[in-house]
Structures are given as structure tokens and as C-alpha cells.
Amino acid sequence: MPGTVLDFWFDFASTYSYPAAMRIGPLAHAADITIRFRPFLLGPIFKAQGWDTSPFNVYPAKGRNMWRDLERLCADLSLPFQRPDPFPQNSLLAARTALAVPDGVTGDFCRAVFRAEFGMGRRIDEVATIGVILTHLKVDVPRILDLAQSEMIKTLLRQQTDEAQRVGLFGAPSFVTPDGELFWGNDRLERALAWATQAR
Amino acid sequence: MPGTVLDFWFDFASTYSYPAAMRIGPLAHAADITIRFRPFLLGPIFKAQGWDTSPFNVYPAKGRNMWRDLERLCADLSLPFQRPDPFPQNSLLAARTALAVPDGVTGDFCRAVFRAEFGMGRRIDEVATIGVILTHLKVDVPRILDLAQSEMIKTLLRQQTDEAQRVGLFGAPSFVTPDGELFWGNDRLERALAWATQAR
Numbered sequence: 001m002p003g004t005v006l007d008f009w010f011d012f013a014s015t016y017s018y019p020a021a022m023r024i025g026p027l028a029h030a031a032d033i034t035i036r037f038r039p040f041l042l043g044p045i046f047k048a049q050g051w052d053t054s055p056f057n058v059y060p061a062k063g064r065n066m067w068r069d070l071e072r073l074c075a076d077l078s079l080p081f082q083r084p085d086p087f088p089q090n091s092l093l094a095a096r097t098a099l100a101v102p103d104g105v106t107g108d109f110c111r112a113v114f115r116a117e118f119g120m121g122r123r124i125d126e127v128a129t130i131g132v133i134l135t136h137l138k139v140d141v142p143r144i145l146d147l148a149q150s151e152m153i154k155t156l157l158r159q160q161t162d163e164a165q166r167v168g169l170f171g172a173p174s175f176v177t178p179d180g181e182l183f184w185g186n187d188r189l190e191r192a193l194a195w196a197t198q199a200r
Numbered sequence: 201m202p203g204t205v206l207d208f209w210f211d212f213a214s215t216y217s218y219p220a221a222m223r224i225g226p227l228a229h230a231a232d233i234t235i236r237f238r239p240f241l242l243g244p245i246f247k248a249q250g251w252d253t254s255p256f257n258v259y260p261a262k263g264r265n266m267w268r269d270l271e272r273l274c275a276d277l278s279l280p281f282q283r284p285d286p287f288p289q290n291s292l293l294a295a296r297t298a299l300a301v302p303d304g305v306t307g308d309f310c311r312a313v314f315r316a317e318f319g320m321g322r323r324i325d326e327v328a329t330i331g332v333i334l335t336h337l338k339v340d341v342p343r344i345l346d347l348a349q350s351e352m353i354k355t356l357l358r359q360q361t362d363e364a365q366r367v368g369l370f371g372a373p374s375f376v377t378p379d380g381e382l383f384w385g386n387d388r389l390e391r392a393l394a395w396a397t398q399a400r
Contacts, residue, residue: 049259059249061370065384072391170261184265187387191272 007176011042012091014172018118020186031193039095040164054088082121090125100147205234207376211242212291214372218318220386231393239295240364254288282321290325300347
């Protein structure tokens with residue numbers, strides 16, 4: 001039986017992508033599904049909807065509830081929580097670096113970025129933050145940081161973001177099954193895994 | 201022990217209020233919590249956010265996914281599903297009638313309206329639809345329909361909608377616990393009940 005792959009689309013600045021990223025590993029393992037981490041940029045997608053920042057900033061009542069909800073959710077999951085400042089964080093460097101690290105550490109890198117940002121309130125647009133994470137992953141830090149700024153990786157991230165738009169993504173996290181079913185939101189992670197399992 | 205009450209705020213035009221309304225009874229019963237059905241109008245709240253229709257119409261990609269998601273959700277719950285046309289339905293008559301029926305049949309009335317609208321694709325702005333529902337509930341139909349158009353009920357609905365805004369509601373369904381905790385969305389129903397239970 002060939003391995004079933006679920007695409008996990010996220011923006012590092014996306015709040016609910018944090019619990020999704022922290023939960024997806026064990027759940028996917030139990031379902032025998034391989035997760036493809038697909039960072040992309042929500043900015044162009046939000047811009048197409050007329051927003052120049054996160055909808056949680058555009059709509060303050062919704063934003064207030066989101067922060068409270070995320071705090072409750074993290075408490076339930078025993079995840080550390082700190083509200084990053086500013087919000088949203090600029091996720092360009094983190095997204096490029098996620099595409100530059102060796103495949104075997106992608107998941108660990110992504111989780112570490114989310115933990116730094118939403119668990120410790122760190123800035124993820126700073127090379128210092130990303131550098132510390134890479135050091136812990138025991139990769140060649142200067143080489144990865146160089147690669148993250150290369151034309152190849154810049155193009156790759158643009159292509160990922162273009163593909164996200166083509167697939168019809170409008171927010172993050174989103175999950176896309178091999179048969180093209182789109183599930184939006186951390187709350188749909190289990191359902192997306194179940195769908196991918198049934199479609200197998 | 202005095203009964204714990206959870207406020208269930210909804211607009212009859214709201215898509216995810218349908219599964220919430222159909223699920224809330226047994227879950228609340230099991231948790232020994234009394235549900236207060238609180239219909240209100242999302243229109244003024246959406247207008248304050250700059251929308252003159254449902255956000256699912258304002259943002260088409262989000263809307264497409266919502267319909268697909270609702271269809272999947274209803275299948276999982278063995279609930280009938282039909283997309284109402286037009287969407288959103290004008291929910292004024294249904295909301296006023298919900299405030300006019302005797303307390304003991306409020307839940308049944310609300311469920312019947314949601315079932316007619318999203319399970320059978322009926323128009324809920326027509327007296328015919330509401331009349332059939334009332335007939336099944338064995339209430340005095342002409343009297344209730346009269347009462348629904350009275351100044352008292354019109355004022356009551358305006359007050360409910362004002363209170364919804366004061367409480368900080370920005371969408372539906374929403375659940376508010378006795379200690380003022382706000383949970384938004386059908387996906388938060390279980391969590392809201394658990395919170396209300398703990399706070400007791």
C-alpha cells in the first residue's frame with residue numbers, strides 16, 4: 001500500500017496553525033498518514049479579499065475572541081501560550097527557511113518556530129530566533145540561512161503561495177487530501193485525516 | 201443545586217447554527233445544563249463590520265468551502281441537508297415567532313425551522329412555512345402569528361439583538377456561560393458546555 005499523504009498548508013503567522021502544527025504529528029502517525037508541511041504566505045490571499053492585515057485585526061471583536069479561544073485551547077492541550085507582538089508576525093524568513101532545511105527536519109523546524117512565536121512570544125522575523133532554532137536542529141546554520149535567501153527558495157515559496165491560491169485556500173491552517181478535499185481550520189484536522197484514510 | 205443555564209445565541213439564517221441547534225439538546229441534557237434559546241439578528245452586527253450580506257457571500261472561496269463543509273458535517277451527523285435559496289434567508293419572521301411561542305416549545309420550534317430551512321431547503325420568511333411548523337407544535341397558530349407581529353415581540357427581538365452586540369457577539373452560533381465566557385461556533389459547543397459545568 002503506497003503511503004497516503006495529507007497536505008498541511010499553513011502560514012507561520014497564523015494563530016490556529018500553532019495548535020494544528022503541534023497536534024498533527026501523533027494524529028497522523030496513528031492514522032498511518034504522511035504529512036507534507038506546506039508553508040505559504042496568507043498576505044496575497046488576504047489582499048485579494050481586501051485586507052491589508054490579519055482579519056483578526058480587521059474585525060476586533062472576532063480578534064478578541066480568537067485570542068481568548070487560543071488561550072483556552074492551549075491550556076486544554078498543555079501548550080505554552082504567549083501572544084506575539086506585533087501581530088501578525090512577518091513570516092517570510094520562517095517560511096523560506098522551512099523550505100530550505102533538509103526534509104527530515106522540516107516538521108521539527110516548523111514546530112519550533114510556532115513554539116517560539118506563540119509559546120514564548122518571540123519574533124520570528126529575526127535571524128537570531130531562526131538561528132537558535134536551526135542550531136538546535138544541528139544543521140549547517142550559515143548554509144541554510146544563505147539558501148533561504150537564494151532565488152531558488154524565493155521562487156519556491158512564491159510557487160507554493162500561487163498553488164495555495166489555485167487550490168482555493170482562503171485561510172490557514174488548511175488540509176488537502178489526495179482526492180482534493182479541502183478542510184479549513186485546526187478544528188478540522190481529525191476530519192481531514194479520517195477523510196484521507198477513507199479515500200485510500 | 202440551582203440549574204446551570206447556557207445561552208445559545210443564533211440567527212435562523214446562520215448555517216452552522218443548524219447543526220448546533222440539532223446537537224445541543226442531548227448534549228445539554230447529559231451535562232445537566234439548561235439551554236436558553238436566544239435568537240437574534242446578525243444583520244446589524246454584520247453591517248457594523250461593513251458587510252451587507254453573509255460573509256460567506258462576501259468572500260466566495262470561504263463560502264464555497266462552508267457549503268461543502270456543512271454538507272460533510274450533516275452527513276456525519278445523519279442530518280438532512282439542502283442549500284436554501286436565496287441565502288441568507290430573511291430570518292425576521294422566524295426570530296419573532298420563536299420569541300412568541302410558549303416557552304415549552306421554543307426548542308422544538310427552533311429545530312423545526314432549521315430543519316425546514318437547511319434540511320428541506322424551505323423559505324423561512326414565508327408565513328406558510330412557519331404556519332405548518334406551528335401547526336405541528338399544536339399551538340394556537342393565528343394567535344402566535346399575531347403576537348409575532350406585535351410591538352412587544354418586535355421590541356423584544358430588538359433588545360435581544362442589542363444585547364448580542366453588548367455581549368460582543370460577532371457571529372453565530374455563540375454560547376455564553378453564566379460567568380460570561382464566550383464561545384463561538386458549532387465546533388465550540390462541547391467546550392462551552394464543559395466550561396459551564398466547571399464554573400458551576
